[in-house]
Amino acid sequence: MVDAEWKASYSEAIKDIHGDCHFEESAEMLRRLIRTKLLKFTDLKENPERFFEAHRLLLAPGRNSDREGSGFGVRFTVQFNLFAGSVLGLGGPEQVAELDTMQEKGTLGCFCLTEKFAGVNSGLVVHTTATWSPERQQFLIESPDRGSVKNWISQGLTASRAVVIANLCVNGKFYGPHGFLVDMRDESTGELKPGVVIEDMGIKTTANDLDNASVEFNKVWVDKSALLNRFADIQDDKYVQTTEEKMRIEIIGQRLLTGRLAIAEASVIFAQRIFEMAREYAENKPCWAPKGQPQPMLADMPQLATILAEADRKLSSLVQYNFAVEKRLNSILRENAIPDAAMVEAIAVAKIKSVQTAIDLTDRLRREVGSYALMASSGMQSVAWLSMCAFAEGDTRILMQKLARDSMKKFKASSWTDTGKEIVFGTSAEQQEMKFRFLLSRALSGAASAADSSRLWNENWELVYGLAEAVCDRYFAEFLGEEKVLSKL
Ligand SMILES: Cc1cc2nc3c(=O)[nH]c(=O)nc-3n(C[C@H](O)[C@H](O)[C@H](O)COP(=O)(O)OP(=O)(O)OC[C@H]3O[C@@H](n4cnc5c(N)ncnc54)[C@H](O)[C@@H]3O)c2cc1C
Incomplete structure (x- = not known):
């Protein structure tokens, strides 16, 4: 509390x-x-x-x-x-x-993960390198090519420190992405450190009070103490794992999980506020009616009344779901533990459904409230902010692809065999997930090679995202009960 x-x-x-x-x-x-x-x-x-x-x-x-x-x-x-x-x-x-x-x-810091070439797949793809030098007892941080330059880094122009995610190389061997606490500037003079090259990303359509920068590391030497060393360190010029938990991208991704949930919650609150203001306006805006008939309010127009009621149901279900997920995550954070796969999925579902629902509802509302949508006081001009939520801390499409792939992996591991007969599936969230697994499994079954399988996966993208939606529904059913599944509200 x-x-x-x-x-x-x-x-x-x-x-x-x-x-x-x-x-x-x-x-x-x-x-x-x-x-x-x-x-x-x-x-x-x-x-x-x-x-x-x-x-x-x-x-x-x-x-x-x-x-x-x-x-x-x-x-x-x-x-x-x-x-x-x-x-x-x-x-x-x-x-x-x-x-x-x-x-x-009041030191400001930024987080340098995203690379130009990697885009939304940053984390999976990290080309920035941090090479250990036994002679200097330091790391050399470098952006080896244009594609590896970090971009979109928030607070990149004003921060004096940064957590930089780089592929760690010790004695010629790469150990994957690790975090480094790097000085970007001399905090007393504000001068950039040698080799740190930053550039403004340019004017955005929204949120220009936030500086976004590309950050290039052009032979930047940092001390041994820069390596964030809870999980791994350099001892006697060798790479050592310092805990039972091996350093991996999922560990770095912990922060994306807390941010992901915070963004999910904020996008729902944002949508609730937009609806609260629009409802107040629409309930007090009289509309014309033929002589002798009661005068309706804008909120009585059936198309608008339907959206207002739908928003109430869906946003309230999202608030409950996010709250339930946060409660479980908070205990994990207190224990400083690593969330299991189900928790990671539950958080992904929170972000996918919160942002997607907020975008869908506010967009439909905007088209039904007339001139009000043009007024600055409606808050509608901030709807672009929601699209930022869609790709920040895990892009919606990438999260959905992962839900679908993991669901299919579980399906393949089960003893189920396709007898060629049609199967009738129930309407429960679990049954609907089975239906999509079944349809996708059939669609992919003709693949003769990995490339073919990848082609079929892309060709059947609607089934892939249908499966991801069904996984989301299953999480809502598990956390809140079938009656709170968004697609049924
Ligand atoms: C305002 C702002 C602040 C940011 N702050 C930071 C920060 O502080 N630190 C940081 O590290 N990063 C930051 N980012 C980066 C952000 O998290 C994204 O990683 C980045 O914006 C990806 O952008 P892109 O347009 O290059 O994506 P692209 O990779 O070009 O993807 C564009 C779209 O294509 C689709 N797509 C791409 N690949 C696939 C695929 N394999 N399957 C399905 N769909 C796909 C997705 O829908 C995606 O939205 C910020 C970005 C913005 C805009």
């Missing part, structure tokens, strides 16, 4: 934060907020309820008209979740202790 006193102090601290400013001013607002220590960098582990509540209060632009369309929420989550959260999750005790100093100073 988040206490009311903290909520009041935090709400007061963020009330003047706005998006109508240069990114330098926005960065300064975040430095001030960090220094209040109302949300600590360590709260992600010690007080996760507060971490999520802070996100809910800040991330959804519709809650404060001055922040509509603002990039401050992204700046905030990058700082607290991706940057500080990665140090907390991947760092050894000394690195974690550094977070207190950074909080005291």
Whole structure:
């Protein structure tokens, strides 16, 4: 539970934060907020309820008209979740202790994962390298080609530190992606460190109070202590695994999971706020009626009334689902444990369905409320913010592909055989998932090679995404019961 006193102090601290400013001013607002220590960098582990509540209060632009369309929420989550959260999750005790100093100073940090060539597949594809030099007892961080340059990095122009994800090479052997805490600038002079090359991504259609940069590492030397060393370290010039848990992309991806859930929750709150305002307007906007007939309100128009009612049902189901997932995740965060595959899927489902539903409902609403949709006070201009939610912290399509692939793997591992007979499936979420597995399995069965299988997978993309939707429904059924499955509401 988040206490009311903290909520009041935090709400007061963020009330003047706005998006109508240069990114330098926005960065300064975040430095001030960090220094209040109302949300600590360590709260992600010690007080996760507060971490999520802070996100809910800040991330959804519709809650404060001055922040509509603002990039401050992204700046905030990058700082607290991706940057500080990665140090907390991947760092050894000394690195974690550094977070207190950074909080005291209001140090800004960014998170450099995405590479130009990799796009939404970043993490799977990491071409930035960190090579251990026994002579210098340092790592050399490099972007070996144009495609490996990090891009879209939030707070990339204003941050003085960065968590950089690079493929670690020791004695000629690559050990995969690892996190490094790198100084981007000299904190006292603001000068960029030698070899760090940053470039503005340019003007965006929304959220220009957030700086987004491409970051190139042109032979950047960093000390041994830069390697976030909770899971792996260099000892006697050798790579060593320091825990039972092997360092892998899923471990780095922990931060994407907390951010993923925070974004899911914020997009639902955003949609609720847009609907709340539209409903108030529509219930008070009289419409014409033929003489002698009762005068209807805009909200009585059947097409609009239907959307308003559907939004109530679906958004309330999403709130309940996200809350249930957050509750389970919070215990895992407190124990500093790694979530299992089912938890990872449950979070993916939260993000897919929250963002998809928020986009769908707000888009349909916009087309049914007439001139109101053009008014700045409607919040509709911020709907582009939701598309940012669709690819941040795990792109919707990529998450859906993974749900479908994993569902098919379980199916193949079962003893089920296709007898060629038609099967009648029930309407439950579980039965519908079986139906899509069955249809997809048949569609893929003619594949003669891996390339053929990949071609058939793409050709049957509608079945693939149909299966992913069915997996989402199954999670809703498991968490809340069949009656709360979104496709039935
Ligand atoms: C405002 C903003 C802030 C960001 N902040 C950060 C940050 O701080 N740190 C960071 O590391 N990154 C950050 N990112 C990067 C972000 O997380 C995405 O990784 C990045 O935007 C991917 O962009 P792209 O257009 O190159 O994607 P592309 O790879 O070109 O993909 C475009 C679309 O194609 C589809 N697609 C692509 N590949 C597949 C596939 N295999 N299967 C199915 N569909 C596919 C997806 O629908 C995807 O949305 C940020 C991005 C933005 C826009």
